[in-house]
Amino acid sequence: xxxxxxTTPGDSVDxxxxxxxxxxxxxxxxxxxxxxxxxxxxxxxxxxxPMEIEINGYFLSLxxxxxxxxxxx
Amino acid sequence: xLKLAELVADKRLIALAGQPNCGxxxxxxxxxxxxxxxxxxPGVTVEKLSAFSSINSTRVEIVDLPGTYSLTSFSPExxxxxxxILHDRPATIINVADASSIKRSLYxxxxxxxxxxxxxxxLNMMDxxxxxxxxxxxxxxxxxxxxxxxxxSIKRGEGKKALIETTEKSVLSGVHxxxxxxxxxxxxxxxxxxxxxxxxxxxxxxxxxWLAIKLMEDDAEVKKLINSTIPExxxxxxxxxxxxxxxxxxxxxxxxxxxxxxxxxxxxxxxAAFITQKPMKNKSFTDKIDAVVCHKFLGPIFLAxxxxxxxxxxxxxxxxxxxxxxxxxxxLRFFTEWIMPDPGFITEPMIRSLSLWFVDSVNAxxxxxxxxxxxxxxxxxxxxxxxxxxxxxxxxxxxARFGLHxxxxxxxxxxxxxxxxxxxxxxxxxxxxxxxxxxxxxxMIIPMLNCLAKIPLYILIINIYFADHKxxxxxxIATITLMLALPVSKILTLTVLRNKPSEPFIMELPTYHxxxxxGVLKRAFERIWMFLKKIVTIVAAVAxxxxxxxxxxGLTHERKAWYDNQAEAAIxxxxxxxxxxSFGESLNTNDGHMELILFADRYKKARRxxxxxxxxxxxxxxxSENPIFYSITTGKGSKEAKTAKKILKKxxxxxxKLLRGIKQEKIKNSFLGKFGKxxxxxxxxxxxNWRVNxxxxxxxxxxxxxxxxxxxxxxxxxxxxxxxxxxxxxxxEKGFTQxxxxxxxxxxxxxxxxxxxxxxxKIQSGSVKIxxxxxxxxxxxxxxxxxxxxxxxxxxxxxxxxxxxxFWILALFVAVIVxxxxxxxxxxxxGGCYD
Numbered sequence: 001x002x003x004x005x006x007t008t009p010g011d012s013v014d015x016x017x018x019x020x021x022x023x024x025x026x027x028x029x030x031x032x033x034x035x036x037x038x039x040x041x042x043x044x045x046x047x048x049x050p051m052e053i054e055i056n057g058y059f060l061s062l063x064x065x066x067x068x069x070x071x072x073x
Numbered sequence: 074x075l076k077l078a079e080l081v082a083d084k085r086l087i088a089l090a091g092q093p094n095c096g097x098x099x100x101x102x103x104x105x106x107x108x109x110x111x112x113x114x115p116g117v118t119v120e121k122l123s124a125f126s127s128i129n130s131t132r133v134e135i136v137d138l139p140g141t142y143s144l145t146s147f148s149p150e151x152x153x154x155x156x157x158i159l160h161d162r163p164a165t166i167i168n169v170a171d172a173s174s175i176k177r178s179l180y181x182x183x184x185x186x187x188x189x190x191x192x193x194x195x196l197n198m199m200d201x202x203x204x205x206x207x208x209x210x211x212x213x214x215x216x217x218x219x220x221x222x223x224x225x226s227i228k229r230g231e232g233k234k235a236l237i238e239t240t241e242k243s244v245l246s247g248v249h250x251x252x253x254x255x256x257x258x259x260x261x262x263x264x265x266x267x268x269x270x271x272x273x274x275x276x277x278x279x280x281x282x283w284l285a286i287k288l289m290e291d292d293a294e295v296k297k298l299i300n301s302t303i304p305e306x307x308x309x310x311x312x313x314x315x316x317x318x319x320x321x322x323x324x325x326x327x328x329x330x331x332x333x334x335x336x337x338x339x340x341x342x343x344x345a346a347f348i349t350q351k352p353m354k355n356k357s358f359t360d361k362i363d364a365v366v367c368h369k370f371l372g373p374i375f376l377a378x379x380x381x382x383x384x385x386x387x388x389x390x391x392x393x394x395x396x397x398x399x400x401x402x403x404x405l406r407f408f409t410e411w412i413m414p415d416p417g418f419i420t421e422p423m424i425r426s427l428s429l430w431f432v433d434s435v436n437a438x439x440x441x442x443x444x445x446x447x448x449x450x451x452x453x454x455x456x457x458x459x460x461x462x463x464x465x466x467x468x469x470x471x472x473a474r475f476g477l478h479x480x481x482x483x484x485x486x487x488x489x490x491x492x493x494x495x496x497x498x499x500x501x502x503x504x505x506x507x508x509x510x511x512x513x514x515x516x517m518i519i520p521m522l523n524c525l526a527k528i529p530l531y532i533l534i535i536n537i538y539f540a541d542h543k544x545x546x547x548x549x550i551a552t553i554t555l556m557l558a559l560p561v562s563k564i565l566t567l568t569v570l571r572n573k574p575s576e577p578f579i580m581e582l583p584t585y586h587x588x589x590x591x592g593v594l595k596r597a598f599e600r601i602w603m604f605l606k607k608i609v610t611i612v613a614a615v616a617x618x619x620x621x622x623x624x625x626x627g628l629t630h631e632r633k634a635w636y637d638n639q640a641e642a643a644i645x646x647x648x649x650x651x652x653x654x655s656f657g658e659s660l661n662t663n664d665g666h667m668e669l670i671l672f673a674d675r676y677k678k679a680r681r682x683x684x685x686x687x688x689x690x691x692x693x694x695x696x697s698e699n700p701i702f703y704s705i706t707t708g709k710g711s712k713e714a715k716t717a718k719k720i721l722k723k724x725x726x727x728x729x730k731l732l733r734g735i736k737q738e739k740i741k742n743s744f745l746g747k748f749g750k751x752x753x754x755x756x757x758x759x760x761x762n763w764r765v766n767x768x769x770x771x772x773x774x775x776x777x778x779x780x781x782x783x784x785x786x787x788x789x790x791x792x793x794x795x796x797x798x799x800x801x802x803x804x805x806e807k808g809f810t811q812x813x814x815x816x817x818x819x820x821x822x823x824x825x826x827x828x829x830x831x832x833x834x835k836i837q838s839g840s841v842k843i844x845x846x847x848x849x850x851x852x853x854x855x856x857x858x859x860x861x862x863x864x865x866x867x868x869x870x871x872x873x874x875x876x877x878x879x880f881w882i883l884a885l886f887v888a889v890i891v892x893x894x895x896x897x898x899x900x901x902x903x904g905g906c907y908d
Contacts, residue, residue, distance in 0.1 A: 018330065021327060021329075021330075023147050023574075023576075023577070024577050025327075025329070025330065026143070026145055026147055026329065026333075027147070027576075027577045027579050028577075028579065029143075029329075029330065029333035029334075030142040030143035030145070030180070030333070031142060031579050031581070032176075032177050032180070032337070034333065034334045034337045035334065037337075042363075043363075043367060045367070045372075045466050045467055045469065045470060046367075046368070046369045046370070046372050046373050046467055047467075047468075047469075047470035047471060048470065049469070049470040049473075050466060050469055050470070050479075050578055052367065052466065052582060056174065056176055056177065057173070057174060057205075058174055058177070058581060058583075058584075059359075059363075059581065059582040059583075060579060060580070060581055060582065061462070061465075061466045061578070061579070061580055061581075061582050062577070062578055062579040062580075063469070063473075063577075063578045063579075066577050066578060066579060
């Protein structure tokens with residue numbers, strides 16, 4: 001099982017599932033993360049956390065601890 | 074065609090909804106003009122912007138709902154938007170969407186459609202989409218969704234007319250679309266719940282399908298709603314619970330996720346059918362900027378430059394502008410002096426002193442307006458350009474360690490992270506922090522930073538007691554406040570704010586936009602207006618209370634009689650001496666001396682700051698008004714005039730001395746003064762005597778008052794005229810050492826927020842409790858640190874500098890340790906809704 005948080009900048013990955021429920025789960029879904037979507041790692045912040053990803057042409061930043069709740073294949 | 078006026082009589086509204094960064098505020102501004110007003114939604118601190126537009130020369134109220142990605146009940150913004158649509162029933166909703174990311178925008182559009190209100194889809198920023206190679210079949214899209222679709226590029230002024238016309242038509246027709254997102258295997262469950270609701274005896278005007286979907290999502294707010302409106306809600310709840318668990322079992326997926334995924338699936342289908350994207354190879358403009366701005370090394374440097382520019386332009390340059398605006402405020406004071414009854418020799422009519430105090434208090438705040446204006450405009454630029462989220466991106470890790478949020482960066486910069494800021498705009502700007510826990514923590518530590526008004530006292534104390542180490546001390550102050558504020562924030566989030574909900578950090582890094590001049594100015598004016606309306610008015614009211622506390626009960630009868638005697642003696646001496654000159658006769662009336670004093674006063678004030686040319690005019694004016702007074706005041710024309718001027722000077726000096734004495738005694742005797750004195754047994758632990766106590770207490774109205782009060786308390790010694798306050802304080806406090814000074818500096822650095830800040834805190838937090846906690850913890854912390862540093866260093870026999878270094882290292886140590894404590898996050902990651 002691989003996690004979105006482990007993605008290195010430049011990699012393109014497919015989302016397998018969002019494991020978080022509740023508020024975090026809802027937020028991840030509201031920001032457009034759903035199974036089957038291709039996500040690209042863009043960069044990490046200067047202090048390594050948070051990370052930046054690209055989805056469908058727009059950019060999201062999220063903390064690694066939050067990206068832990070997204071599984072990729 | 075019907076006229077909209079009939080709808081206004083109906084009190085029907087138009088709502089503007091959309092996801093963040095879709096250009097919604099530009100659309101709002103374009104269709105409303107300048108008549109908008111800002112208010113808070115009842116019960117929450119989400120800003121509500123509404124305006125009356127003049128569509129077809131009739132007026133319609135347009136409400137700008139907060140920008141949200143979704144319509145769940147997880148955040149106050151989403152709840153507010155949802156409640157507005159459900160309860161205020163707008164005649165139509167304009168759904169503003171970013172034309173270049175329709176797929177994502179549809180996610181919200183579907184949720185709006187489910188609320189069964191007339192809807193218009195406004196595809197904004199079409200120009201940007203075209204540049205990105207996106208073409209949209211708007212007619213096909215409109216047919217599919219069953220709602221009008223209006224493409225616009227509002228920033229370029231394109232499509233505004235069509236949007237207004239379509240809105241009008243939609244308002245008049247009042248029909249909503251029959252479009253439904255297909256939830257596939259969940260449809261049967263939705264239907265089952267819907268019929269359970271219909272079967273119940275309650276009356277709910279909400280869309281049935283929407284209620285059923287929300288119950289499948291286990292939405293806490295909808296459950297509350299049903300609980301309060303339907304007599305036997307349990308039948309419905311049990312049904313929903315059953316359907317939820319059945320769905321989970323059959324599909325192996327939680328219902329709320331299935332709902333979200335189904336919406337994206339539908340969005341993808343529509344996207345594929347009506348939108349074509351030409352492949353683009355070029356790196357976008359935003360990518361190029363981000364390569365620098367979010368770069369590992371260049372990013373922080375750029376951030377530092379932005380902070381420096383913000384600080385320099387607003388605080389430094391803005392302060393220079395106040396040199397030009399202050400004379401205007403001074404005129405207001407002169408005017409007040411002029412319309413008020415004249416003062417007596419040693420008495421001042423109450424109405425006069427109250428009015429002047431009032432004007433001075435308000436002026437002290439108004440003086441900041443140029444600084445605030447620049448600040449607010451710069452913040453608007455940061456917001457509109459899209460750089461603000463990048464600031465958060467860069468610093469989040471560091472700030473998160475202390476319970477703060479990446480987005481606490483801007484408020485902290487505004488509050489004076491180095492030296493010179495202002496807590497009022499800083500607290501106002503915390504509004505953008507989505508994480509409630511971090512937002513409250515940020516608000517509560519901002520008053521600990523170094524606002525502009527603390528600086529006069531710093532400078533006074535440093536000049537007296539650390540004259541050889543001025544810059545070292547300034548660096549100490551600038552760093553120590555941050556080093557104390559960060560651990561305090563962490564402790565607050567672990568204690569008082571423990572139960573406040575946190576938010577996930579996830580945020581969009583929007584594409585960069587060039588801010589428009591009108592948009593920036595508009596926002597700056599709006600915020601200045603809010604500052605004037607909400608804060609200045611209350612500060613003015615509080616100023617009156619503090620005036621009373623400083624004024625009453627006043628002098629005792631004996632002391633008053635003593636001062637009257639002294640005054641009488643000075644006046645008699647004056648009349649005796651002046652009688653020997655040729656001016657004696659014209660001054661030989663009861664009030665002759667007073668008239669002369671007032672004349673001289675006015676003359677002095679008129680000449681202050683005048684140019685040479687106008688000086689001549691002033692001279693002529695005063696000379697023609699009263700040639701005798703003029704000769705005495707200027708001492709020119711004859712030898713006798715020179716003598717008379719000396720006699721007048723003597724009288725003025727005795728008067729000033731008496732007035733200062735009275736003022737000093739009045740403060741000492743006042744309620745505030747007595748309080749300061751009563752505090753002495755406690756405050757001596759920090760080395761503060763009653764004079765320092767009073768000065769600190771008087772700073773609640775405005776921190777600048779501290780130095781002004783000290784100025785009154787350290788009177789000029791007889792015969793040593795015009796000494797600087799530094800000299801006077803040094804002589805007045807012979808027992809003061811560097812340790813006393815250090816304790817006072819620390820106390821001021823951590824001192825409770827001023828009244829204006831407290832009010833802003835109350836407004837932004839929506840809670841009196843937070844305001845009081847903030848006040849109390851800062852008072853206690855400031856005093857405890859000042860006492861500990863003073864007492865312990867005294868016992869150890871440290872010098873002021875040794876104590877300073879010792880404390881600095883200790884604070885750094887504490888900050889680092891506290892940074893490593895694991896914070897507690899209130900984000901639900903398991904289970905259904907959060908309630």
